[in-house]
Amino acid sequence: MTAIARDFVSLVRQVVPGERATLHEPVFGGNEKKYLLECIDSGYVSSVGQFVTRFEKDLATYVGAEYAVAVSNGTVGLQLALVASGVQPGQEVLVPALSFVATANAVSHTGAIAHFVDVDPETWGLDPVALRIHLQSIGRLDSGKLLNKNTGREIVAVVPMHTLGHPVDMAGILEVSAEFGLIVVEDAAESLGSFIGDVHTGLFGTVGMLSFNGNKTMTTGGGGALVTNDENLARKLKHLSTTARVPHRWSFDHDDIGFNFRMPNTNAALGVAQLEQLPGFVTKQRALFSRYEQVFSHVDFGVVKEERQGTRSNYWLQALLLDPHHASDRDVILDSAHDAGIALRPLWNPLNELSPYLAHPSAPTPVTQDLCARVICLPSSASLMDVAFS
Numbered sequence: 001m002t003a004i005a006r007d008f009v010s011l012v013r014q015v016v017p018g019e020r021a022t023l024h025e026p027v028f029g030g031n032e033k034k035y036l037l038e039c040i041d042s043g044y045v046s047s048v049g050q051f052v053t054r055f056e057k058d059l060a061t062y063v064g065a066e067y068a069v070a071v072s073n074g075t076v077g078l079q080l081a082l083v084a085s086g087v088q089p090g091q092e093v094l095v096p097a098l099s100f101v102a103t104a105n106a107v108s109h110t111g112a113i114a115h116f117v118d119v120d121p122e123t124w125g126l127d128p129v130a131l132r133i134h135l136q137s138i139g140r141l142d143s144g145k146l147l148n149k150n151t152g153r154e155i156v157a158v159v160p161m162h163t164l165g166h167p168v169d170m171a172g173i174l175e176v177s178a179e180f181g182l183i184v185v186e187d188a189a190e191s192l193g194s195f196i197g198d199v200h201t202g203l204f205g206t207v208g209m210l211s212f213n214g215n216k217t218m219t220t221g222g223g224g225a226l227v228t229n230d231e232n233l234a235r236k237l238k239h240l241s242t243t244a245r246v247p248h249r250w251s252f253d254h255d256d257i258g259f260n261f262r263m264p265n266t267n268a269a270l271g272v273a274q275l276e277q278l279p280g281f282v283t284k285q286r287a288l289f290s291r292y293e294q295v296f297s298h299v300d301f302g303v304v305k306e307e308r309q310g311t312r313s314n315y316w317l318q319a320l321l322l323d324p325h326h327a328s329d330r331d332v333i334l335d336s337a338h339d340a341g342i343a344l345r346p347l348w349n350p351l352n353e354l355s356p357y358l359a360h361p362s363a364p365t366p367v368t369q370d371l372c373a374r375v376i377c378l379p380s381s382a383s384l385m386d387v388a389f390s
């Protein structure tokens with residue numbers, strides 16, 4: 001163990017005094033059991049039931065969207081959002097090279113091709129300036145279509161992602177998207193409870209995806225939702241997610257090749273209970289940032305990631321950015337922390353360096369590579385605010 005690794009672990013220990021610390025764990029402190037029992041007692045545990053409708057309504061209210069459509073997880077939700085927005089097999093979709101692999105996989109599952117772009121060193125999300133420069137260099141407008149000069153394929157959409165809960169520069173991305181005629185689908189999987197001004201993330205593009213996986217700010221076990229203000233799109237999302245069945249008392253008529261992506265009633269029951277506690281979870285995650293900031297304020301090896309002005313982050317994952325000349329200490333810190341029972345994590349590997357995506361089109365991604373080498377994610381559960389700190 002190096003001196004930095006020892007310091008790092010003892011500083012994290014001030015915030016995380018327990019034996020073991022996971023990265024992010026769920027808190028079930030409300031009506032979860034009550035609502036789950038209601039499901040079981042009513043017999044409605046599967047794809048029909050009052051909690052799905054209630055969850056969609058409550059979620060739409062919380063984020064300030066006209067419509068929310070619950071789905072079985074965020075990855076399929078993103079796939080569905082892309083399909084319903086008009087993305088076709090063989091087209092290209094721009095994706096930040098810095099994201100969880102699901103962002104690119106969802107694009108692949110539509111039959112489209114993920115095309116990687118770099119992120120901004122401030123937001124850690126898709127960089128509108130780098131995006132414009134890249135599209136000016138490799139793009140060609142041909143009768144209203146944006147073609148990739150290198151591949152000949154049409155580029156139709158962009159999927160900005162709000163990294164670790166910190167809102168990306170949506171104004172900049174919307175401007176470039178309008179300029180090049182791109183559909184904007186937001187991967188807001190990590191940013192439930194994060195806002196730009198007064199607007200919740202996921203509501204800037206055509207449609208936004210939220211995830212309720214077990215490690216996210218709130219959970220439905222597994223699950224996701226799509227949020228939008230577009231009534232026709234919302235209807236299409238619901239229809240396609242439920243086998244595209246034409247409503248009828250007994251007939252099985254389906255007017256499209258639909259998906260079975262709906263959220264079961266039991267998961268929605270968990271969701272309703274979790275949503276009741278969501279403002280409290282976000283308050284705690286935000287307060288946890290202040291603890292880490294205080295603890296790491298005097299170190300000379302890095303800084304804790306803070307929300308950008310004009311945005312309100314849910315601080316889903318707390319993160320420390322090592323100074324460039326301390327990047328080489330990262331792995332020792334991670335190893336030492338794991339030895340001490342603290343599950344620190346790096347960021348993801350750059351998506352354009354993963355074997356399934358090596359041959360995919362990509363802009364240069366120096367910022368992604370740099371951040372991946374220097375960021376350390378810290379234990380971030382809301383429940384950490386329930387333990388003493390001095």
Ligand SMILES: *Cc1c(COP(=O)(O)O)cnc(C)c1O
Nearest residue numbers: 073074075100102103189211213
């Ligand atoms: C969690 C996550 C997803 C996928 O969500 P699931 O519900 O686990 O399928 C997609 N994108 C990002 C950036 C995520 O963090």
